[in-house]
Amino acid sequence: MQTPTLVDLGMRPFFQQQLTLEELEHCSLGRVIEHHKTEVVVLAGNDALRLSLNPNIDGICVGDWVVFNGDRLLRVLERQSLFQRKAVGSARARQFIAANIDTVFIVSSLNDDFSLNRIERYLALAKETNVEPVIVLTKADLCADADDHRQQVQSLDSLLSVYCVNALAPDELDLLKSYCRRGRTVAFMGSSGVGKSTLVNGLLGSEQMDTGEIREQDSKGRHTTTYRAIKWLPEGGLLMDTPGMRELQLSDAKEGIKLTFADIESLASHCRFQDCQHQNEPGCAVLDALEKGEISARRLDNFHKLLREDAHNSATLAQKRAKDRAFSKMVNTVQEQARSGKKFK
Template structure:
């Protein structure tokens, strides 16, 4: 029988236990992927850490995954995920990249300086909402910001129900505002562009220097990449913290529900438009345009909504096309092998 208390500290929930057979629960070992390198995943179990070489036939892994191992530490299977963050791979490669799985709360980090960008925050919110994970907006650089209220008010105007916390990442007392999301067994993920202070905040939460930090460029307040790999860290409070690299090329794919939820007021207004296929441009009877003209809806919100919706549709279509080609090639190989075997 596994050490349940140790598993709970790693974020174990009834959701995962329900997926196990009685035999697996009694004889197998459950572990969580806490870091990943090229060709290797590092798994934390109640008995210690194991390194598993990824071989052909294994599924794609994400940091945060729960896996089942046999008594010798050999991989048996991957448990169904409670949540999953993914994105279209950076660059021109047509594929999906797994970012993190089984997250309870995502801290969307933005600095209160020239790099503050509502469009970027909405992009991260769409990812969080698609994954069904609670988002919390963390505004950093409180120690250097003369008027933090102006940034908080912009977030509230965008969505008054969003949890928003302003902190000085260098001050442990200030960071204690985040304790409510750092309880034992709770898994946190960080999303945010480079230079917003994620690594500094992580070091303060952990109470030690774990992540390398980099200074920002003074000319545009943008940061340099400081974190280059994904990994899970244990917090003194008992929570688990998953750090992700800065993602300057974050793109949405198959994320329509997440975008709709992030801009839910636009969807509600669209239902009042005269035409069901209204594009919210120059059509008569457009309730969305009417709301912009009356000042009830910010034009920036609509522009970003349309941009993100088109982006996710394009990327999803591209990925679907790739999968269709892969299936077609697979059928060709199968037919070829069958024809060869028939000639024998």
């Protein structure tokens, strides 16, 4: 491939308009393609530069556009999209997953790990960030009723793009290549062992990601991807593979949940009470639709579950932000008093 331009890397007016004249004249611009514990790899043209993380830059992640000077990171440009989640095992922290993604392939296998609830969870995350979701159901060659599973997923949203594939059959991946054109960035999300790495290798045209075997006792996969990285696709786009996320929890994703469950939200507008919780209230249009079989109990239960989870996680994150603001205010007060010669009591 020739030296990639900024456009090849996904540059567009949204990012260009954020640069100052001084930055254009004296600094460089690049995109984060790998994120490690103490450093990031930034691609600028043909050069892949390893830059140490700047403690003054908060929350940098793969897919970010960054301004740098020599080996010094200066700042991160405002993101067009950002996938994030409540950090695993944390009550308050938030983890950034990927930035500036155009299309996210939500991957689910057609074995015993298939779960509509999990797909709805990923859809809520995608819709919250205004990124195009595409559902990819893998291991179709091992499933006797693959089309039935596809119809179940399609019933979640009639406009949703849903594909059943055997990731080991190159011709079956052609349908996905239209999303991988020049200047576009695609990401993969899904639980461990659903075939993401095999799918990535198929689109890349080579074995660049390790793959693992499936445990026979529970159809679960062994986690094979251990860090987030962007790679070039033959069609000219960029592909990001992410580690499997077994504990993906939502936070600040209420609008994404509502968009994912648009049918329930539409019914809710006809409930007798505006604050109807769709539990046992009289005149509830959602419960009426449930009784008539227009929506499933599984879908309504998952709607309630995701809303509760989002409300809880959003509240704990809001508490952390408030605590951080209070601490910063106290530090500023101490510093101001020290500068003015006043004794802090």
